[in-house]
Structures are given as structure tokens and as C-alpha cells.
Amino acid sequence: MKNVAFIINPFSAKKNYKPFVRLLKEKVKDANFFISESFESTDQFINQNFDTIDIFVAVGGDGTISSVAKKLINTDKILGIFPAGSGNGFSNETNFTKNLEELLLKINNKNFREIDTFKVNNHLSINVSGTGFDGKVVKEFEKTKRGFANYIKVSLQTFFKYKPIQLQFSAKEYEQYNGNYLMLNVANTRQFGNNAYIAPHASTVDGLLEVVLVKKFPIWHAPLFGIRMFTKGLKENDYLTYISVPEIEFTVNTQDWHLDGEYTEIHSPIHIKVLPKSLKILI
Numbered sequence: 001m002k003n004v005a006f007i008i009n010p011f012s013a014k015k016n017y018k019p020f021v022r023l024l025k026e027k028v029k030d031a032n033f034f035i036s037e038s039f040e041s042t043d044q045f046i047n048q049n050f051d052t053i054d055i056f057v058a059v060g061g062d063g064t065i066s067s068v069a070k071k072l073i074n075t076d077k078i079l080g081i082f083p084a085g086s087g088n089g090f091s092n093e094t095n096f097t098k099n100l101e102e103l104l105l106k107i108n109n110k111n112f113r114e115i116d117t118f119k120v121n122n123h124l125s126i127n128v129s130g131t132g133f134d135g136k137v138v139k140e141f142e143k144t145k146r147g148f149a150n151y152i153k154v155s156l157q158t159f160f161k162y163k164p165i166q167l168q169f170s171a172k173e174y175e176q177y178n179g180n181y182l183m184l185n186v187a188n189t190r191q192f193g194n195n196a197y198i199a200p201h202a203s204t205v206d207g208l209l210e211v212v213l214v215k216k217f218p219i220w221h222a223p224l225f226g227i228r229m230f231t232k233g234l235k236e237n238d239y240l241t242y243i244s245v246p247e248i249e250f251t252v253n254t255q256d257w258h259l260d261g262e263y264t265e266i267h268s269p270i271h272i273k274v275l276p277k278s279l280k281i282l283i
């Protein structure tokens with residue numbers, strides 16, 4: 001299996017990458033794999049191997065996939081994924097499973113499709129990124145030992161003390177949405193991860209992004225919001241607005257963002273722009 005490289009993030013999903021490496025060595029003779037200790041080493045590895053590799057396979061969660069995808073945008077290189085994160089939002093939405101045999105078949109066939117990605121100022125996002133409540137949750141969550149229980153705990157703690165963010169859109173046509181919100185998310189795919197569908201009608205091939213505006217709701221509404229989110233049932237109501245756009249500009253009075261689940265500080269003004277069909281992905 002020439003022209004294929006596996007980039008493995010040893011920090012994803014409780015560091016259980018060793019069984020993957022064992023299996024890979026078993027199934028692929030002279031497998032070309034790289035264990036990435038940092039974002040920089042992923043960058044370096046891709047730069048050094050760019051000319052000889054056709055398919056780069058990211059082994060990790062959405063953060064890892066994004067760190068690999070960043071280098072492949074608008075090139076002829078193809079992204080493959082072995083999901084090994086905690087949420088796996090992007091890989092769920094692009095039909096990658098934890099079945100290595102299946103992935104190797106896809107690699108052999110080398111079929112791909114082109115999907116959209118997007119930018120938040122100069123940062124790339126492939127899945128769902130946002131600011132406000134969930135930006136803050138990700139920031140606090142990264143200080144814990146992670147895991148679903150910690151996620152729920154941090155979410156509840158943050159919900160009670162969280163002051164809504166203020167949004168102000170630049171274009172006249174969106175001024176009607178200016179105001180205070182619990183959070184703003186931008187969705188390229190339908191889900192955050194763990195099958196939490198924040199934008200059930202989003203598509204990676206429509207050249208559009210779904211801007212999801214959520215107003216602070218009373219706590220009794222939270223279980224309903226949760227149930228709808230996990231059953232692909234979220235739709236517009238008093239607390240929820242969707243705007244489908246190729247690009248949009250606004251200011252927000254916080255710098256706490258998450259990009260595909262990774263905490264990132266981003267300063268306003270914010271410019272969000274879809275990059276249509278910018279990423280080739282194995283099918």
C-alpha cells in the first residue's frame with residue numbers, strides 16, 4: 001500500500017492508539033504511519049511527504065482530522081479517516097467507521113468526493129464551530145479529565161452562571177438577528193459529535209453553512225432541547241434560529257470559540273466563509 005500515510009494522534013480517545021498500530025502492522029505490510037506528538041509535527045510530516053503521498057489518513061478525533069485537512073484543502077490529496085476521538089462528529093457524518101478492513105478497501109478503491117469546509121477568520125473548520133456557551137464549556141471541559149460525565153457536569157455548571165453573548169451582524173439583511181444569545185454555532189455537517197445533531201438539515205455539499213442561533217432558554221426547556229438534538233428533531237422556535245449562508249460577518253463580545261471542539265481564542269470582527277468543494281475525502 002504505497003502512497004498512503006497514517007497520521008496517528010496518540011492523545012485522542014484516551015490514548016488507545018497502540019491496538020490500532022498493532023492491527024495496522026498486521027494488515028498492511030510496511031505500513032507508513034506517523035505518531036504525531038503535536039500540531040507542528042503533523043504539519044512537518046505532511047510537508048515532507050506531500051509529493052509522494054496521495055492519501056493522508058487521520059487517526060483521531062475531529063481536532064486531529066482538522067489538523068490534517070488544513071494541509072490538504074484545495075490540493076489533489078485525499079483525506080481518509082480512522083475515527084479515534086471521543087465525539088467523532090465529522091467521521092460519523094462522512095461515513096467512516098472503526099472497521100480497518102473497510103477503510104483499507106476504500107483506500108484501495110481510491111474513490112473520493114469533494115466537500116465544503118469553512119473559515120472563521122483565518123482558522124479552518126470542517127465540522128461545527130461556535131462561540132458563547134459551548135465555547136466556554138469546551139474551555140472548562142479541557143481543564144477536566146474529559147469523559148461524558150465531566151461534559152454534562154461542566155455544561156450544567158456553565159449554564160447557570162453564563163451571561164448571554166451579544167451579537168451584531170454587519171449586513172443590513174441580518175440586523176434583525178442582532179441581540180443576546182446563549183450561543184452561536186456554524187455547522188458544515190449536522191452534528192457536534194456523539195450524534196448530537198445541532199443542524200439536522202446541514203449538508204457538506206450545498207455550498208452553504210448553517211448559522212445556528214440559540215437564545216438562553218429556561219432550564220425546563222433543556223431536556224426538550226437535548227432530546228430533539230439527539231433525535232435530529234431540532235427546528236426553529238422562539239429559542240432557535242437557523243440562517244443558511246455562504247458567508248456572514250458579525251461582532252461578538254467574547255473571544256471564547258471552539259473550532260471543531262477545540263478551544264480557540266478568536267477576536268471580533270468575525271468573518272465566516274464557506275470554502276465550497278475544498279476537501280477531497282475518501283468514499
Ligand SMILES: Nc1ncnc2c1ncn2[C@@H]1O[C@H](COP(=O)(O)OP(=O)(O)OP(=O)(O)O)[C@@H](O)[C@H]1O
Nearest residue numbers: 013036038042060061062063064067085086087088
Ligand atoms: N495532529 C495532532 N497531533 C498531535 N496532537 C493533536 C493533533 N490534533 C489534535 N491534537 C490534540 O489532541 C487532543 C485530542 O484531539 P482530538 O480532537 O482529535 O480528539 P478528541 O477530542 O478525543 O475527539 P473529538 O474531537 O472527536 O471529540 C486535543 O487536545 C488536541 O489539541
